[in-house]
Amino acid sequence: MPSTHQPNPLPTNTTHNVSFSWTPPITTTIPTTLPIVTNTTINPIVAVADTFINNLLDKIPLPRWAIYTIFVAGALLILICCLCICIKCCCKGKKKKRQKKDENINMKGVNGKTTMALVQPDAADVDYGSTKKQRGRLLYSLEYNGALAELIVGIKKADSLMAMDLGGSSDPYVKVYILPEKSKTCETKVFRNTLNPIFNEQFQFQISKSSLLKSTAVMKVFDFNRFSKHDIIGELRVQLCQVDWNHVIEEWQDLAEPAKFEEEDLGEICFSLRYVPTAGKLTVVILEAKNLKGMDMGGASDPYVKVQLALDKKKWKKRKTSIKKKTLNPYYNESFTFDVSFEQIQRVNLVVSVWDHDAVTRNDAMGKIFLGCDATGNQLRHWADMLSNPRRPVAQWHSLLSAEQVNSSLTLKKKIPLPF
Template sequence: MSIGSRYVIDITRAVDGTNGPKTSRQNAAMINITSTASTPLTSVTQNSSNSTAAPGFIDQILHDLPFPLWVLYAILAAGGLVILVVICLCICCYCKRKKSRKKKKQHQLELKGLEAASGAALVGSGSDDNRYGSNQKKRGKLLYSLDYQATKTELTVGIKQAAELMAMDLGGSSDPYVKVYISPSRTKTYETKVHRNTLKPLFNEHFTFQVTRSVLAASVVVMQVFDFDRFSKHDIIGELRVDLSSVDWNHVIEEWQDLSDPLKCEPEDLGEICISLRYVPAGGRLTVVVLEARNLKSMDLGGSSDPYVKVQLALDKKKWKKKKTSIKKKTLNPYFNESFSFDVPFDHIQRVHLVVSVWDHDAVSRNDTMGKIFLGSDASGNQLMHWADMLANPRRPVGQWHTLLTAEQVNSTLVLKKKLALPKMISRQR
């Protein structure tokens, strides 16, 4: 009999009580056997429970889903498809970018090859091309007309249209207008209307100058094309200068000409001024805010000036009311930000002209004018557009920069009469 069977018999007898009372040695043997036998069973149970825990957990989750398993499979398939599409798009974008970089690199190489080539080979045999060179910028062309009436001593300059203008804005377009004057007298300067977002504007505007035959022979008509910008300096696109001494006045001149670079020896720049206009029709109130000026002409020996601004209203070209700002000492870029209000009934607004002039203050001698502009229904160019924008946007301030003109230019265009007193219309400063 083996030892294991003997232990079983002894335990059975002890439980049944067939051999009488148990001895202490038998009790100890029974405890040892029980503990020894129970240990491997427990470990086996734990191992079996660990091996089946994970599959049971996953099965439980799948069993608790609120929808059939095929829906889950469809969602997983759709997700995989979306990921695949995104990966394909990323690959396509990368290839496209790589291709564009390659084209750009090839274009740069071509440009280098062109620069290395000889000028004669690039521009060909045309005399005009050889004159301007291979690096000449194309500024566009202008169609104009000239007509002189000797009996009336009137020269009429027609600005017909422009084409192929140089783009000056970031969007690849421009806001062109044309400035016309006669040099060297430059007694009058006219401006066409501004045409928005175009490189081929159609103007069809005519301007008349009083010029005698003797002055005509020593004059040059200047037509400058500008790109309009409300809050910064207007950039010049190009210009035409026609020597009037060589023109045959027996017939009307009408022709296209290419715009050229502006001359660097242009008449002196008088600077610019920024003003804001606001009109309230219901209350009949016109508000003029003089904001600032820049690049003014130096009037003092020290290379500076003491500028102030005079704001004047004229009704039916008769002097009416005026106000002036404070004086800014020793500066060519004064900042004012001063507001003036005038009572102007709605039925008078089309008969009113606003004259804004910049003066240099002198405590000893007479104050000198530094520049001038006027706005109203009889104005032209940027001044007329600013006035029209104010009327088109009632109760809203409209600000804009303006290039200062000489007092002679403004006075020859807007001839003001003596002061007219109107007690019902009161001007006040705020």
């Protein structure tokens, strides 16, 4: 019987080979998990900061894009500020270098004998004590009529006047009087915002031939200011004894620095005017005065103000303020209303005078001013401003003149006119 041969079964160690073949997948998974573990533990501070910032942004009741926009705008603002500071510092450094360079240049002009080249005055001190200050020039004319004993002073025009206002211009006018009497003072009209005004005005002064040769014609150019003292630009003084009176004199002259030796400052007064044509009411409010002349032994005064109306150069109506004791800068703020028709207002002059009250002796006149149809210069300007602005008060400061000057110009009569 034939023998049957069966194949030997697989050795047991083959099973171990099969089971060993499953180990590689186990080893390959180890490196994939290691980086994950190490990445979460390398920067813990960054993770905490991110978490803190996110929590902080979540608490702000704004969308993220708005928050980012605010941050960017703030950063730009800080950057711009830093740049401005840097630029300013650089400019200061350059300025100091230029100053040092200029000083070095000026040092080269020193020759050991004088230090004149080292004197560099400031801009505010350039004209101090200098007679070469450019104040402009004035065209005037002089004519004398021997038959009438009359001197005619013409103020034609001015050119290249010195600017006195902040805007680089002036409001010029000219004041004319004759020394030494100074019995009459005339003023031209005020021209606004110009350094080259054309006046074309003439003024007459009664003076004899003998007095003419001892007199001086003074023409002062001022800058008009409504609420402060008028600034003087310059002046001309013409010795009349040196003039050839055989013909009319007309010439240009440069304005000089004003002299103050003959000026008597009587102070200033501020008042407002208001006229209502429909009601025929003229209201004068005496506001205040300042720098008045001391009339009493102690150097003070007891001033009050008299307000008077003259119609057709005849005394008409008058009122007066209360008395302020022992002061040179009184404050009144007192109002007076007069009935003046529209027809009368064109023939009325207003006289405002300041007096020193004395209980025993006669009251002394301290200063005077008049406005109206016969006034000139600043007084006429104030009166015209009142008429051109009905129902609106117009206030202005005025320099007081002596009573003699005002009386000679106005020549009032004592007769009171009949009522209309």
